[in-house]
Amino acid sequence: MIFRQLFDSVSGTYTYLIASRSGGEALIIDPVLEKVDRYLRLVEELDLKLVKAVDTHLHADHVTGLGALRDRTHCITVMGEQTAADVVSMRVSEGDRIAIEGLSLDVLYTPGHTDDSYSFLMGGRVFTGDTLLIRGTGRTDFQNGDPRQQYDSIFNKLLKLPEETLVYPAHDYKGDTVSTIGEEKRFNPRLRVGSVDEYVDLMNNLHLPNPKMMDVAVPANMRVGLHQEEIARRGWAVTAAEALALRGSRDVVLVDLRETAERQKHGIIPGSLHAPYPDLQENVSAGGMLHELAAATGKRIVFYCAFGERSAMAVEAAQDAGLTNACHIEGGMAAWKKASGPVVR
Known part of the structure; x- marks a missing residue:
C-alpha cells in the first residue's frame, strides 16, 4: 500500500x-x-x-x-x-x-x-x-x-x-x-x-x-461547486422537471453515473442505464458504449448522479468527445426526488 x-x-x-x-x-x-x-x-x-x-x-x-x-x-x-x-x-x-x-x-x-x-x-x-x-x-x-x-x-x-x-x-x-x-x-x-x-x-x-x-x-x-452553473450557461443542463417530461421518450437515454452502493441505497430512475463515472472516458470515447449508442440510435444522452457534480463533468467530457446533444440533470438525484420523480430500488 x-x-x-x-x-x-x-x-x-x-x-x-x-x-x-x-x-x-x-x-x-x-x-x-x-x-x-x-x-x-x-x-x-x-x-x-x-x-x-x-x-x-x-x-x-x-x-x-x-x-x-x-x-x-x-x-x-x-x-x-x-x-x-x-x-x-x-x-x-x-x-x-x-x-x-x-x-x-x-x-x-x-x-x-x-x-x-x-x-x-x-x-x-x-x-x-x-x-x-x-x-x-x-x-x-x-x-x-x-x-x-x-x-x-x-x-x-x-x-x-x-x-x-x-x-x-x-x-x-x-x-x-x-x-x-x-x-x-x-x-x-x-x-x-x-x-x-x-x-x-x-x-x-x-x-x-x-x-x-x-x-x-x-x-x-x-461555495466551491460552480461547475454546474457553467454547464447550465452552456445550455447543457435540464432541470429535474424538464427531465421528468423527457422520461419515456424514445429519443432519450438516462445514464446513471453513481456507484452501485449509491444506487442500492438511494434508488434509481426507472429505465436508466448504469455507466459508473470512473468508466466515463472509456464510455464516451470512440468505440465506447455511450459513444456507439449515440451514434447508432441518435439518442440524446442525459446523465445524472447524486447531486449533479459528476454529471456536469460527464457532460463536458461527452461534448469534448463529440456527443453534442449530451446534457445532465441539474442537481442530480436529489433534485429528481424533490420534483417527485419516480424512483425504484
Whole structure:
C-alpha cells in the first residue's frame, strides 16, 4: 500500500494520500488549496490516478483543495451528508464505505467539532479529522459544534476501536504525527473526565480565539461547486422537471453515473442505464458504449448522479468527445426526488 502524510505548516493541516499500489487509483483526505500543485506532482511521481478527494468536515482554518482537485483531475469529491459545502459530488453517512481500487474506508459519523464531522477507518488506521487530536480534541464552540455530541463520538465510537489502531488527525500544532487509540485513552488530558457533563463543562470554558482564517475559509469552503452553473450557461443542463417530461421518450437515454452502493441505497430512475463515472472516458470515447449508442440510435444522452457534480463533468467530457446533444440533470438525484420523480430500488 502507498501511504503519505503531508503537512501544511500555515494551517497545521495533515493531508493523507492513499493507494493500494503504484499505477492504481488513489484518494486524498483533507487537501489544502495552496498545496494542490504539490499533491498532483506527487500523484504523478507515484504513477497514481486520483479518483476521490475527501474532507473530514467543513474546515475553518484553511480553504479546501477539493474544488481545485476536482477541476484538474475530475475526481469525485466526498463529504458527509450533513455538510453545507456545495462542491460535494458524493455524500456519505454512517456505515457507508468509500472505495477505490484495492482498498476502502469505513465511514463513521463523529459530530461535535462541527455537525458534519466524520472519521474514516481503514484497517488499523483511523482518520479522525478534528474530532480526536493527538493529546487533544477539536473545539466545539462554532459551526454547530456540540461538546455532548463530541463526547459521544469519542467515547462511544473512536475509543471503542482496538487500542493499537493508529490515530491520524487532520491537524497538529506541536509536531506530533501519529498516535494510537490506546495512547489517547491513557495520556490525552481532554479525556480525563468522569462524565459527559464534566467534558461539556471543560469544552465550554476553553475561551479560545477564532481561527485566523475562519471568516474567509468557511464561506469559501461552502461555495466551491460552480461547475454546474457553467454547464447550465452552456445550455447543457435540464432541470429535474424538464427531465421528468423527457422520461419515456424514445429519443432519450438516462445514464446513471453513481456507484452501485449509491444506487442500492438511494434508488434509481426507472429505465436508466448504469455507466459508473470512473468508466466515463472509456464510455464516451470512440468505440465506447455511450459513444456507439449515440451514434447508432441518435439518442440524446442525459446523465445524472447524486447531486449533479459528476454529471456536469460527464457532460463536458461527452461534448469534448463529440456527443453534442449530451446534457445532465441539474442537481442530480436529489433534485429528481424533490420534483417527485419516480424512483425504484
